[in-house]
Amino acid sequence: MAQPKYRQIASELRDQIVSGILREGDRLPPEPKLQEQYAASRNTVRDATALLLHEGLVYRVPGRGGGMVVRRRATLTFHAHRAEMPAQPVAETDAWRSEVVAQGYEASQDFSLMIRAVSSDLAERLHVEPDSVAVLRRCVRHINGQPSSLQDTYYPMDLAEDVRELLSPKDIPQGTTRLLAERGHEQVAYYDEYVSRMPTPEETNLLGLQPGTPILLHIRTGYTEHRPVRVSFNVLAGDRNQIVTTHGDVRIIAKFRPEEAPE
Amino acid sequence: MAQPKYRQIASELRDQIVSGILREGDRLPPEPKLQEQYAASRNTVRDATALLLHEGLVYRVPGRGGGMVVRRRATLTFHAHRAEMPAQPVAETDAWRSEVVAQGYEASQDFSLMIRAVSSDLAERLHVEPDSVAVLRRCVRHINGQPSSLQDTYYPMDLAEDVRELLSPKDIPQGTTRLLAERGHEQVAYYDEYVSRMPTPEETNLLGLQPGTPILLHIRTGYTEHRPVRVSFNVLAGDRNQIVTTHGDVRIIAKFRPEEAPE
DNA sequence: CAGTGGTCTAGACCACGCG
DNA sequence: GCGTGGTCTAGACCACTGG
Numbered sequence: 001m002a003q004p005k006y007r008q009i010a011s012e013l014r015d016q017i018v019s020g021i022l023r024e025g026d027r028l029p030p031e032p033k034l035q036e037q038y039a040a041s042r043n044t045v046r047d048a049t050a051l052l053l054h055e056g057l058v059y060r061v062p063g064r065g066g067g068m069v070v071r072r073r074a075t076l077t078f079h080a081h082r083a084e085m086p087a088q089p090v091a092e093t094d095a096w097r098s099e100v101v102a103q104g105y106e107a108s109q110d111f112s113l114m115i116r117a118v119s120s121d122l123a124e125r126l127h128v129e130p131d132s133v134a135v136l137r138r139c140v141r142h143i144n145g146q147p148s149s150l151q152d153t154y155y156p157m158d159l160a161e162d163v164r165e166l167l168s169p170k171d172i173p174q175g176t177t178r179l180l181a182e183r184g185h186e187q188v189a190y191y192d193e194y195v196s197r198m199p200t201p202e203e204t205n206l207l208g209l210q211p212g213t214p215i216l217l218h219i220r221t222g223y224t225e226h227r228p229v230r231v232s233f234n235v236l237a238g239d240r241n242q243i244v245t246t247h248g249d250v251r252i253i254a255k256f257r258p259e260e261a262p263e
Numbered sequence: 264m265a266q267p268k269y270r271q272i273a274s275e276l277r278d279q280i281v282s283g284i285l286r287e288g289d290r291l292p293p294e295p296k297l298q299e300q301y302a303a304s305r306n307t308v309r310d311a312t313a314l315l316l317h318e319g320l321v322y323r324v325p326g327r328g329g330g331m332v333v334r335r336r337a338t339l340t341f342h343a344h345r346a347e348m349p350a351q352p353v354a355e356t357d358a359w360r361s362e363v364v365a366q367g368y369e370a371s372q373d374f375s376l377m378i379r380a381v382s383s384d385l386a387e388r389l390h391v392e393p394d395s396v397a398v399l400r401r402c403v404r405h406i407n408g409q410p411s412s413l414q415d416t417y418y419p420m421d422l423a424e425d426v427r428e429l430l431s432p433k434d435i436p437q438g439t440t441r442l443l444a445e446r447g448h449e450q451v452a453y454y455d456e457y458v459s460r461m462p463t464p465e466e467t468n469l470l471g472l473q474p475g476t477p478i479l480l481h482i483r484t485g486y487t488e489h490r491p492v493r494v495s496f497n498v499l500a501g502d503r504n505q506i507v508t509t510h511g512d513v514r515i516i517a518k519f520r521p522e523e524a525p526e
Numbered sequence: 527c528a529g530t531g532g533t534c535t536a537g538a539c540c541a542c543g544c545g
Numbered sequence: 546g547c548g549t550g551g552t553c554t555a556g557a558c559c560a561c562t563g564g
Contacts, residue, residue: 004533014464030549041535043306046550054317054474056461062550063542075458081510127519189511191520195338196459196479196501198319201277211317214477214501216459223515238459238477245508247344248452252486256390257454267552293530304554309531325531326562 009038009048017057017070027067028058056212056239071210074240076103076143080192080218081245095175100143110140113169118154125191125221125231128156135160135167137176140206143240147207150235159185159229176230177222185229187222192245194218196238207237214238272301272311280320280333290330291321319475319502334473337503339366339406343455343481344508358438363406373403376432381417388454388484388494391419398423398430400439403469406503410470413498422448422492439493440485448492450485455508457481459501470500477501 003011016022029037034045049068052058058068082095100107114136123130134154141149153176160166163183172179177187195217199209218234236243246253246260254260266274279285292300297308312331315321321331345358363370377399386393397417404412416439423429426446435442440450458480462472481497499506509516509523517523 006533011464032548042537044534047533050313054461055463060550063544064546064548064550065544066542066549068550187511189513189515190509191516191523192508192510194457194479194481194506194508196477196499198317198475198477200318201274212461214459214461216457216479218457221516223511223519225512225515228519236459243457245455245457245510246453247455247508247510248450248486249488250452252452252488253454253484256486256491260454269552295529305556307553310552323531325560327527327529327531328563329530329561331531 005038005040006044006047007051009034009040009045010051013048013052014055014057017052022070024070024072026070028070030067053210054212056210056214059210059212071239075242076100076105076148076240078149078236078241078243079245080220080243096141105143106145108142108145109171110142111169111171112138112140113167114138115157116154122154122231125219125228126154126156127228133157137166148237148240150203150206151232152235153230153232155230180229185224187229188225189223191221191223192218193220194243203235207235209237210239216241216243218243268301268303269307269310270314272297272303272308273314276311276315277318277320280315285333287333287335289333291333293330316473317475319473319477322473322475334502338505339363339368339411339503341412341499341504341506342508343483343506359404368406369408371405371408372434373405374432374434375401376430377401378420379417385417385494388482388491389417389419390491396420400429411500411503413466413469414495415498416493416495418493443492448487450492451488452486454484454486455481456483457506462498466498470498472500473502479504479506481506 013028022028028034028049031042031045034040034048035042038045049058049060052068053060056071058070060066060068077099078096079099082099097107097109115133116136118126118128118130118132118134120130122134123132126134128134134156137153137155139151140147141151155166163180163185165172165179166176180187197215197217199207199213199215203209203215216236216238218236220232220234221228222230250260276291285291291297291312294305294308297303297311298305301308312321312323315331316323319334321333323329323331340362341359342362345362360370378396379399381389381391381393381395381397383393385397386395389397391397397419400416400418402414403410404414418429426443426448428435428442429439443450460478460480462470462476462478466472466478479499479501481499483495483497484491485493513523
């Protein structure tokens with residue numbers, strides 16, 4: 001056997017998915033049917049479908065009326081440049097919500113606040129001592145009631161003491177970026193890191209991820225003229241989100257992508 | 264059983280990895296040993312280790328002297344803003360190579376050239392007719408002899424007829440961005456999309472990916488003052504790459520991240 | 527050769543949830 | 546109820562590769 005049997009089965013099913021014979025939301029044949037069709041044991045069939053599962057092509061639904069369902073590829077576009085560019089008077093939280101609504105979904109967010117000792121990674125980005133503490137503002141973002149992304153933003157403690165609102169576990173109406181700017185901490189530069197990796201079990205729970213769903217991690221460090229003032233870890237479910245930014249003259253882009261027009 | 268046995272086993276092994284008891288490159292106990300330790304059948308042990316495999320924590324090496332090895336987390340940082348920002352006189356290919364070398368690795372690239380009918384996705388980004396053709400320049404990038412990323416760049420056919428070098432299946436020494444600028448097609452704006460997803464089987468082969476390795480996809484559309492002139496699909500192996508960009512005043516960032524200093 | 531993981535079989539019992 | 550996937554067992558043979 002040049003190709004193991006379970007890969008053969010997976011290939012045929014995969015072809016049916018990518019070619020469109022099976023469409024989003026359709027169900028694969030149930031396991032007993034596949035055992036018949038391919039004269040394979042149940043474990044072999046499961047090895048085959050596990051491949052598709054971890055490729056992110058299908059998910060499994062237990063119980064009668066369930067089965068293996070072809071995943072849909074609906075993605076929310078998240079504009080990382082919109083809300084937070086220097087001199088853009090739009091609050092980032094409202095910007096996120098309005099983006100979601102504009103794309104036809106329903107949005108909600110859960111805030112929480114913690115005081116945390118900074119890890120070495122974080123200390124380096126915030127340029128503070130590794131043993132110091134920082135304010136962590138966590139925002140779990142839901143789309144249509146389903147968790148979609150997780151944003152952890154850290155502020156140095158001395159900054160939070162200067163801008164006390166940061167210590168309140170509530171949404172800041174105008175957005176933290178704007179608030180900081182009003183108090184003389186305007187961010188004028190951003191350092192953005194993008195990483196793709198598999199989720200930790202904690203992230204799997206928080207975001208309700210299916211197996212085979214990677215994470216898009218966006219780490220943004222914001223700088224005033226004098227120093228870094230915050231670091232955001234934005235953890236996005238890879239199957240439901242993408243990030244967009246622009247560089248250069250946005251007006252040119254807007255001519256060809258009307259949805260990018262500045263508001 | 265609140266927690267299935269295979270998840271229990273996976274949790275204990277995972278804890279040993281994330282806590283550092285098992286370090287990068289270390290081997291997990293072999294399957295027969297795990298069967299003993301946990302009084303489990305081989306399939307159950309394999310279900311457990313399959314979880315770690317798909318979390319990207321370990322990879323499996325067949326054969327004597329092999330085993331399940333804790334993966335290392337070495338990542339190459341790719342500066343998406345460096346080479347291609349308007350008015351930056353650095354060629355992107357040389358920039359990629361010098362970045363790799365600066366980070367202590369060895370770099371090589373394979374070019375190839377194709378003429379392709381444009382898909383609807385691509386047509387939209389390039390703002391051309393869906394049935395027209397485009398030039399595809401593919402560059403497979405290797406680090407230390409191992410494939411690391413794959414870049415497909417599409418140019419509209421009429422542009423390639425104006426700038427004939429694009430039709431040559433060879434590296435363009437000064438880089439295509441610079442070449443285009445010299446011929447009056449200077450790119451002054453970029454539209455960047457970031458996506459995290461599992462690889463297709465083709466990408467798995469091309470990049471030599473282990474199971475549990477997601478893809479970081481960076482799609483960059485470049486615009487002159489008049490229109491989009493190219494689209495690059497940059498497919499990065501998630502376990503070996505991250506992307507960095509900056510917005511705003513780079514000099515401020517350079518004060519705290521010396522490696523970001525403009526060259 | 528001997529030990530590693532890779533593949534495959536044939537069965538079993540369970541949890542879930544639609545009809 | 547009963548069909549779906551979820552978990553688990555016990556065994557088998559194979560391919561690869563270091564010692």
